[in-house]
Amino acid sequence: xxxxxxxxxxxxxxxxxxxxxxxxxxxxxxxxxxxxxxxxxxxxxxxxxxxxxxxxxxxxxxxxxxxxxxxxxxxxxxxxxxxxxxxxxxxxxxxxxxxxxxxxxxxxxxxxxxxxxxxxxxxxxxxxxxxxxxxxxxxxxxxxxxxxxxxxxxxxxxxxxxxxxxxxxxxxxxxxxxxxxxxxxxxxxxxxxxxxxxxxxxxxxxxxxxxxxxxxxxxxxxxxxxxxxxxxxxxxxxxxxxxxxxxxxxxxxxxxxxxxxxxxxxxxxxxxxxxxxxxxxxxxxxxxxxxxxxxxxxxxxxxxxxxxxxxxxxxxxxxxxxxxxxxxxxxx
Ligand code: AHG
Ligand code: MN
Ligand code: MN
Numbered sequence: 001x002x003x004x005x006x007x008x009x010x011x012x013x014x015x016x017x018x019x020x021x022x023x024x025x026x027x028x029x030x031x032x033x034x035x036x037x038x039x040x041x042x043x044x045x046x047x048x049x050x051x052x053x054x055x056x057x058x059x060x061x062x063x064x065x066x067x068x069x070x071x072x073x074x075x076x077x078x079x080x081x082x083x084x085x086x087x088x089x090x091x092x093x094x095x096x097x098x099x100x101x102x103x104x105x106x107x108x109x110x111x112x113x114x115x116x117x118x119x120x121x122x123x124x125x126x127x128x129x130x131x132x133x134x135x136x137x138x139x140x141x142x143x144x145x146x147x148x149x150x151x152x153x154x155x156x157x158x159x160x161x162x163x164x165x166x167x168x169x170x171x172x173x174x175x176x177x178x179x180x181x182x183x184x185x186x187x188x189x190x191x192x193x194x195x196x197x198x199x200x201x202x203x204x205x206x207x208x209x210x211x212x213x214x215x216x217x218x219x220x221x222x223x224x225x226x227x228x229x230x231x232x233x234x235x236x237x238x239x240x241x242x243x244x245x246x247x248x249x250x251x252x253x254x255x256x257x258x259x260x261x262x263x264x265x266x267x268x269x270x271x272x273x274x275x276x277x278x279x280x281x282x283x284x285x286x287x288x289x290x291x292x293x294x295x296x297x298x299x300x301x302x303x304x305x306x307x308x309x310x311x312x313x314x315x316x317x318x319x320x321x322x323x324x325x326x327x328x329x330x331x332x
Contacts, residue, residue, distance in 0.1 A: 007033055007169065007180045007189035014173060021157070021173050028085040028109055028134060029157060033169055033180075033189055035079035036130050036161035039072045039116075040182060043128065043163040052123050060095040060311060061276075068122050069093055072115035072130060086111055087143040090310055092279055097145050097310070109156070110135040110148055112279040117160070118245025127164035129247030133283040134158065145310055152282035152303035159283065162247045168192070170254065172290040177254065198293040199257035202320040204239045206249045207261040214265035218298065218330035222261075246275065250284050250318070254291055259319040261327070263298060273297070273315040277307055281314050294324040298331040 011029055014020045021029075042051050055065045073093040080086055081098075084105035089098045092114045100106050111134055118128040134157040135150050137143055159171035167182035169189050177196040180189035205226055212220070226238040241258070243249050249260050264273045275281050285295030285302035295302040295318035305314065317327050 005191040024085045035076045040167040066119045069116045087137045114279045117247045127248040129162040131160040149307045158286045160247045162251050177291045196291045198291045200321045202257040204258040214267045219263045222327045253319040257320045259323040262316045264315040273313045275316050277312045277314040281316050288318045294321045296328045
């Protein structure tokens, strides 16, 4: 039997053998993984742990917070604030940035997260997850929201942890994508797939079809052509999947290919989309690119968008290269 490689060993080797990550970043990723493990335990307890249902509060996006949204946010902050590796954090569930308190040393990294992605699936026992993105703090004293407003191509690490039938941590530090499955008996993440590759072609798309009447012409054209199947211009039948947890939809695409779309639509024309650039689209976009896929907003590469604010929203089209390029090409 080949030796099992834990996340700890993987990261140590990334630092020592490949000189790919500094020790502070290694520590940071270990801490994020530990926090995800703890969130995974809370998720698994469900009703027994009193973690289901609404918290009765709204977040900065005007969405009703679930108990688990708040629990996961607190777990991530508590785990990360004291290690000395971070200067500040930002989260979907907090309006402003969270600066590491003075009583702890300040590090040189910035951590952003969607603590609990797929909130509408918590209470129905469907896969959910945590998405994270790591940036280097620009030089200079102090830390401000401005320091976070870096393009996605400046990320130094990104990933997600999916809480499904298995808990799996998916990570990139810029040299491909690796997947680690949580071994609950041992309490550690074990490397179960390296060099993840997304096939360039696919017959599977993911979009919330109930919004069809609100879509813009290029998205409508693309989906109409898929739906036309063998007799249509694409000459093949397509399958549809929509989990409504971005982590689960992206995990499927990293595993067997596909295209995921959450485009701008006419429901709220002033909003550029539903998903958030900094802690959803950027980390997922980078993972997809690192696995050979493509991620755009219909017009440009997601990772090249200059963020103007922390909770900025964006249209997202990502996955199998040839499909994403096709939909993007339909946009004027
Ligand atoms: P969150 O739970 O963090 O707010 O994100 C939910 C997102 C994303 O995970 C998913 O792809 C999408 O919302 C689902 O939206 P619909 O309910 O409109 O299908
Ligand atoms: Mn989300
Ligand atoms: Mn969320």
